[in-house]
Amino acid sequence: MADPRPPCVILNEPQLAENIGAVARVMANFGLSDLRLVRPRDGWPQERAWASASGADWPLNDARVFQRTEDAIADLRLVYASTARPRETQLPVLTPREAAAELSRAAGEGLAVALLFGGERAGLETADIALSHGIVTIPIDPKFRSLNLAQAVAVCAYEWRLTVLDRPREAFAHNIDEPAPGEMLVGLYEHLEAELEAAGFFHPPEKRPSMVRNLRVALGRARMTEQEVRTFRGVVTALSKGRGRVLAKLAAQKAAKEERGE
Amino acid sequence: MADPRPPCVILNEPQLAENIGAVARVMANFGLSDLRLVRPRDGWPQERAWASASGADWPLNDARVFQRTEDAIADLRLVYASTARPRETQLPVLTPREAAAELSRAAGEGLAVALLFGGERAGLETADIALSHGIVTIPIDPKFRSLNLAQAVAVCAYEWRLTVLDRPREAFAHNIDEPAPGEMLVGLYEHLEAELEAAGFFHPPEKRPSMVRNLRVALGRARMTEQEVRTFRGVVTALSKGRGRVLAKLAAQKAAKEERGE
Numbered sequence: 001m002a003d004p005r006p007p008c009v010i011l012n013e014p015q016l017a018e019n020i021g022a023v024a025r026v027m028a029n030f031g032l033s034d035l036r037l038v039r040p041r042d043g044w045p046q047e048r049a050w051a052s053a054s055g056a057d058w059p060l061n062d063a064r065v066f067q068r069t070e071d072a073i074a075d076l077r078l079v080y081a082s083t084a085r086p087r088e089t090q091l092p093v094l095t096p097r098e099a100a101a102e103l104s105r106a107a108g109e110g111l112a113v114a115l116l117f118g119g120e121r122a123g124l125e126t127a128d129i130a131l132s133h134g135i136v137t138i139p140i141d142p143k144f145r146s147l148n149l150a151q152a153v154a155v156c157a158y159e160w161r162l163t164v165l166d167r168p169r170e171a172f173a174h175n176i177d178e179p180a181p182g183e184m185l186v187g188l189y190e191h192l193e194a195e196l197e198a199a200g201f202f203h204p205p206e207k208r209p210s211m212v213r214n215l216r217v218a219l220g221r222a223r224m225t226e227q228e229v230r231t232f233r234g235v236v237t238a239l240s241k242g243r244g245r246v247l248a249k250l251a252a253q254k255a256a257k258e259e260r261g262e
Numbered sequence: 263m264a265d266p267r268p269p270c271v272i273l274n275e276p277q278l279a280e281n282i283g284a285v286a287r288v289m290a291n292f293g294l295s296d297l298r299l300v301r302p303r304d305g306w307p308q309e310r311a312w313a314s315a316s317g318a319d320w321p322l323n324d325a326r327v328f329q330r331t332e333d334a335i336a337d338l339r340l341v342y343a344s345t346a347r348p349r350e351t352q353l354p355v356l357t358p359r360e361a362a363a364e365l366s367r368a369a370g371e372g373l374a375v376a377l378l379f380g381g382e383r384a385g386l387e388t389a390d391i392a393l394s395h396g397i398v399t400i401p402i403d404p405k406f407r408s409l410n411l412a413q414a415v416a417v418c419a420y421e422w423r424l425t426v427l428d429r430p431r432e433a434f435a436h437n438i439d440e441p442a443p444g445e446m447l448v449g450l451y452e453h454l455e456a457e458l459e460a461a462g463f464f465h466p467p468e469k470r471p472s473m474v475r476n477l478r479v480a481l482g483r484a485r486m487t488e489q490e491v492r493t494f495r496g497v498v499t500a501l502s503k504g505r506g507r508v509l510a511k512l513a514a515q516k517a518a519k520e521e522r523g524e
Contacts, residue, residue, distance in 0.1 A: 026413050028406035054408050139427055144290035146316050151288050151416045158417050161401055201500035222484040238463035239501035255514035259521030
């Protein structure tokens with residue numbers, strides 16, 4: 001059996017090219033290669049990244065740049081977001097070891113998986129965390145939380161590597177249904193949100209971002225299959241149009257009657 | 263019982279002050295503080311080390327400098343040497359996890375323990391390795407062995423930290439609030455299903471039971487909190503009524519116009 005495809009590393013708004021290079025280096029150390037950059041602050045490519053990769057050029061050469069996290073995860077089935085402060089998000093919180101085990105199991109079934117990291121200063125926005133299926137928290141000392149980006153990748157990539165080395169060569173018996181790709185999930189989210197917008201659900205408007213986030217987090221936890229995503233799109237359509245059509249028909253009949261003076 | 267004293271980190275002939283600072287930073291991340299330098303190439307102290315420690319100053323402020331590895335380990339009881347190439351030494355070779363377990367056990371008995379790392383270019387000489395009690399080998403991909411010094415320290419320090427946390431699984435357990443009671447969930451399901459029924463979603467009718475089951479399974483996996491159940495009831499109401507009301511209003515206006523012959 002072929003080795004499973006290692007997780008992508010997605011860096012969200014990374015600032016320093018040196019750190020991107022250091023991430024590439026440690027990815028290569030632990031057998032990872034698919035690097036994705038969302039809105040790198042100083043643009044891309046940056047020569048200093050290659051200089052600090054110490055020869056681990058291939059993740060940089062093949063790195064893809066995205067404008068939105070939604071696009072970076074479009075083809076992925078299981079994404080864990082690394083953050084030191086899990087905050088109030090209602091997502092499962094895993095240790096790097098637990099996350100590696102989950103990623104390994106999914107990758108062993110042929111699914112595309114990823115680790116998502118925030119930028120050096122701000123870390124991940126809750127809106128980006130809401131696109132993931134869970135949170136990885138590295139058990140750092142609360143007395144000094146400032147973990148370098150490449151170090152965070154190192155710890156997670158190291159744990160992944162251990163799962164590869166420990167991997168039994170026979171096929172996995174474990175059988176979870178394949179989660180839908182990120183692109184389909186985002187499609188469902190945006191469909192639902194557009195209909196809710198039309199229905200006047202998001203009020204006051206300034207609460208829209210947190211309301212959207214909460215909906216996405218709860219739905220993301222369900223780890224829907226493709227079929228389930230299609231079903232829920234049907235649900236959204238049926239609720240927003242179907243019942244509406246019935247009401248519209250009744251209202252039209254009533255209005256016509258009134259015009260006729262009945 | 264007080265926490266065991268964490269291992270010292272001994273850097274043998276480190277070259278770049280930036281790397282010494284990066285090591286201090288990652289030591290602080292994982293609760294280590296005793297840093298020892300053997301023949302640092304550019305002398306000591308070096309301002310650039312502090313600059314790259316991002317505020318983890320204390321391991322640098324207290325760092326001790328030695329001319330010989332023998333002197334750096336003088337007060338230590340258990341030392342593991344980190345090297346990528348165990349060579350022909352007749353020393354036990356441990357994974358970082360195994361080494362952390364051994365160090366933790368010894369430190370728990372009050373013994374002073376350490377991790378010994380070689381310089382960036384050459385790694386450790388066999389003479390220095392021979393001063394240790396065993397070898398730690400980080401399981402890097404043989405295709406790209408060039409591991410950054412601070413990354414090597416990070417992996418070993420991370421494994422140490424896990425032993426301190428003792429039961430990482432429980433320490434990090436779950437972030438998830440209490441799931442809503444079944445009664446609330448069923449309330450949401452029945453609300454959704456009634457609206458879908460009204461919207462003509464369940465066709466053909468004989469498939470209704472399996473469609474309902476599939477919806478409930480997917481939503482159930484999300485393990486919603488009470489607040490989330492309330493939110494999703496709001497979603498169902500908004501979708502089925504809100505948009506419907508808009509359509510109904512438009513349809514009524516149109517019907518009235520038509521009656522008036524406009």
